[in-house]
Amino acid sequence: MFSSTRRGALIVAAGMxxxxxxxxxxxxxxxAQSDSLEFWAYEPNSLSQKEALDALVxxxxxxxxxxxxxTYVPKDAFNTKLNSSIAVGRNPDVSYLDQPLTPRFAGDxxxxxxxxxxxxxxxxxxxxxxxxxxxVVDGRVYGVPLSMTTxxxxxxxxxxxxxxxxxxxxxxxxxxxxxxxxxxAFEGIGGGGWGAWLFPAFVxxxxxxxxxPADSSATFGDEAGVEAANFLLDxxxxxxxxxxxxxxxxxxxxxxxxxxxPWEIEALSKSFPNLEFxxxxxxxxxGGTSVSNIGGENLVIFENxxxxxxxxxxxxxxTDAEGMQVMAGVTGNFATNLEAAAALxxxxxxxxxxxxxxxxxxxxxxxxxxWLKVNDEVIGSALDAIFVSGEDPTTVLTEANERANVILLxx
Amino acid sequence: xxxxIDPAVVAGQPATPPRRPxxxxxxxxxxxxxSYRARQNRTGYLFILPFLxxxxxxxxxxxxxxxxxxxxxxxxxxxxxxVGLDNYANLLFDPIRYxxxxxxxxVTLQYILMSVPLGIAFAxxxxxxxxxxxxxxxxxxxxxxxxxxxxxxxxxAMWIFMLDPQFxxxxxxxxxxxxxxxxxxxxxxxxxxxxxxxxxxxxxxxLLSAMKSIDESLYEAAKIDGANAVQRFFAITLPSIQPIIxxxxxxxxxxxxxxxxxxxxxxxxxxDGSTLTYLLSLYNHxxxxxxxxxxxxxxxxxxxxxxxxxxxxxxxxxxxLD
Numbered sequence: 001m002f003s004s005t006r007r008g009a010l011i012v013a014a015g016m017x018x019x020x021x022x023x024x025x026x027x028x029x030x031x032a033q034s035d036s037l038e039f040w041a042y043e044p045n046s047l048s049q050k051e052a053l054d055a056l057v058x059x060x061x062x063x064x065x066x067x068x069x070x071t072y073v074p075k076d077a078f079n080t081k082l083n084s085s086i087a088v089g090r091n092p093d094v095s096y097l098d099q100p101l102t103p104r105f106a107g108d109x110x111x112x113x114x115x116x117x118x119x120x121x122x123x124x125x126x127x128x129x130x131x132x133x134x135x136v137v138d139g140r141v142y143g144v145p146l147s148m149t150t151x152x153x154x155x156x157x158x159x160x161x162x163x164x165x166x167x168x169x170x171x172x173x174x175x176x177x178x179x180x181x182x183x184x185a186f187e188g189i190g191g192g193g194w195g196a197w198l199f200p201a202f203v204x205x206x207x208x209x210x211x212x213p214a215d216s217s218a219t220f221g222d223e224a225g226v227e228a229a230n231f232l233l234d235x236x237x238x239x240x241x242x243x244x245x246x247x248x249x250x251x252x253x254x255x256x257x258x259x260x261x262p263w264e265i266e267a268l269s270k271s272f273p274n275l276e277f278x279x280x281x282x283x284x285x286x287g288g289t290s291v292s293n294i295g296g297e298n299l300v301i302f303e304n305x306x307x308x309x310x311x312x313x314x315x316x317x318x319t320d321a322e323g324m325q326v327m328a329g330v331t332g333n334f335a336t337n338l339e340a341a342a343a344l345x346x347x348x349x350x351x352x353x354x355x356x357x358x359x360x361x362x363x364x365x366x367x368x369x370x371w372l373k374v375n376d377e378v379i380g381s382a383l384d385a386i387f388v389s390g391e392d393p394t395t396v397l398t399e400a401n402e403r404a405n406v407i408l409l410x411x
Numbered sequence: 412x413x414x415x416i417d418p419a420v421v422a423g424q425p426a427t428p429p430r431r432p433x434x435x436x437x438x439x440x441x442x443x444x445x446s447y448r449a450r451q452n453r454t455g456y457l458f459i460l461p462f463l464x465x466x467x468x469x470x471x472x473x474x475x476x477x478x479x480x481x482x483x484x485x486x487x488x489x490x491x492x493x494v495g496l497d498n499y500a501n502l503l504f505d506p507i508r509y510x511x512x513x514x515x516x517x518v519t520l521q522y523i524l525m526s527v528p529l530g531i532a533f534a535x536x537x538x539x540x541x542x543x544x545x546x547x548x549x550x551x552x553x554x555x556x557x558x559x560x561x562x563x564x565x566x567x568a569m570w571i572f573m574l575d576p577q578f579x580x581x582x583x584x585x586x587x588x589x590x591x592x593x594x595x596x597x598x599x600x601x602x603x604x605x606x607x608x609x610x611x612x613x614x615x616x617x618l619l620s621a622m623k624s625i626d627e628s629l630y631e632a633a634k635i636d637g638a639n640a641v642q643r644f645f646a647i648t649l650p651s652i653q654p655i656i657x658x659x660x661x662x663x664x665x666x667x668x669x670x671x672x673x674x675x676x677x678x679x680x681x682x683d684g685s686t687l688t689y690l691l692s693l694y695n696h697x698x699x700x701x702x703x704x705x706x707x708x709x710x711x712x713x714x715x716x717x718x719x720x721x722x723x724x725x726x727x728x729x730x731x732l733d
Contacts, residue, residue: 191681384683
């Protein structure tokens with residue numbers, strides 16, 4: 001016989017047990033064990049992009065007599081949802097994956113090693129080398145590059161007639177266009193993780209590296225990194241904070257130079273029809289090769305997928321020369337498949353042609369599992385200390401380099 | 412001591428009749444008849460069962476799980492590993508791996524010191540004015556409450572525009588070109604000002620209703636004694652609403668410890684970490700770096716801090732009617 005309190009507790013416990021049972025049912029394997037092939041993608045920006053991807057997937061379904069369930073997830077929430085699904089074993093078979101996360105996921109042993117399939121299939125040579133490199137960890141391939149993008153130099157043609165090709169020319173031009181409290185030379189590279197993503201382009205332009213290829217230790221605090229920071233500080237002297245930090249400063253014609261990606265072309269043209277602008281390659285320190293950095297997404301297969309062959313077939317369908325032409329429109333980025341890129345002929349648009357050329361020398365982020373944390377917490381904070389709080393670049397970057405090595409190498 | 416005499420007999424009333432023994436249950440009847448009180452209890456439990464289930468599933472269970480996780484290293488993708496107190500020790504004592512822990516706590520304390528006292532002072536002042544039978548009291552109450560019912564994103568977009576160094580209303584009025592959200596010296600204060608503005612309506616509503624419940628005769632007596640409005644406010648109003656002020660201080664402080672939305676939307680924790688609050692840092696560890704163990708440890712450290720601050724509040728802030 002139970003007291004009423006004890007009975008109440010039992011009812012609650014039974015309810016919890018039932019709910020828990022409901023939550024965990026089918027947890028092991030989860031989506032990977034369903035009849036259909038599960039595919040997670042970023043929510044496209046427009047209905048037409050979504051329809052294009054749906055049609056491409058429908059083709060694959062018809063060819064392979066399999067049902068593909070596409071789940072569209074907003075980009076901002078994608079990584080959180082994907083990680084949560086992995087935690088409960090209900091992850092998709094195939095998924096988009098942000099470039100810097102590929103090495104982390106591969107390091108955790110949850111991505112399928114597709115080195116052999118790729119060799120016998122499309123082949124790694126079919127893709128842009130820089131984008132392909134973001135999938136390679138310890139010589140093995142864990143994904144196929146889906147899209148890639150880079151940054152270049154936007155300039156206001158009403159303020160600048162000829163874009164600079166070297167750092168010295170850029171500084172001279174900055175001095176010329178600068179009008180205190182009215183016109184800033186450069187918008188800056190921004191702070192935090194975004195600034196830390198852009199900074200490597202300047203380090204590489206100056207002949208430096210972010211990490212040592214030999215032992216993966218951080219090298220951004222070396223001479224080239226300090227020189228890059230000093231150069232950006234020099235540009236900042238011709239760029240009053242109150243002007244460059246105004247909303248849409250470049251669009252409103254208040255800033256002469258801005259570093260950004262191809263997505264700005266349409267936004268600037270639509271929102272600021274009176275703005276006259278063009279795009280040029282990022283200037284290099286001494287007139288050598290213009291170097292930028294690369295971003296984008298990969299397509300990966302999860303190790304626990306029960307349909308690994310079909311999953312790889314879907315990836316090939318989306319990234320072969322034909323599929324990639326559609327996917328470039330879906331993602332709004334550049335095609336990574338070289339044949340598709342040639343067919344799309346981006347160079348017909350003079351501004352897009354600059355980005356396409358810039359991609360040829362773009363350098364990917366280091367494929368180290370802890371790089372994202374180093375990017376945000378170490379390099380981002382260091383750049384803030386230099387560009388916002390005015391601390392000495394040599395001291396700050398040396399300390400940041402040491403901190404990065406503690407995280408990367410445990411030193 | 413054992414009671415030998417029935418008190419009813421002493422009081423001249425008839426003694427309590429002895430209880431009749433209960434009749435034996437009839438054959439086939441229920442062995443135990445449910446009392447009215449028990450039936451009532453059962454109905455009550457059924458009514459609160461949905462809430463209890465919700466509480467257990469979505470609050471209690473996650474709280475217990477995150478407590479367990481705070482002793483684990485877990486990135487959601489691989490199996491959690493037990494690390495004992497390492498997460499707590501690293502957060503507290505390893506500034507190389509967790510450089511933002513102490514600064515983010517400092518930023519949060521600064522934010523509390525800026526937003527809570529000033530927020531309450533403004534709310535008190537405006538409530539006192541509205542309590543003086545001003546015309547259009549309802550309109551003002553509604554106007555002050557509008558920020559509470561406006562989406563945070565819309566509020567953030569509006570303030571970004573108002574604080575713009577070139578085209579912003581505030582710079583226009585001041586005749587300056589200050590990048591309020593771009594300088595470490597002004598960014599946090601700007602967000603605190605926005606928080607004060609945002610919470611004003613709620614605080615005013617509570618304080619005003621407390622003020623309206625004060626006995627009018629106290630004011631009349633004070634007036635007869637020659638007390639002016641300021642004296643009446645400090646001698647009657649303020650002491651009479653002390654419990655409400657205490658409530659607002661505690662809830663506003665706890666709310667400020669959990670400041671996240673504006674920082675996430677408007678500054679991302681910058682410039683130079685000047686608006687990186689404790690909760691934003693916790694969010695980064697959980698959902699950007701997927702360090703669930705570290706984030707769980709941070710949330711339990713925050714719980715301890717909030718409990719301590721609340722205890723200090725209970726200990727030192729007057730909370731009873733004077």
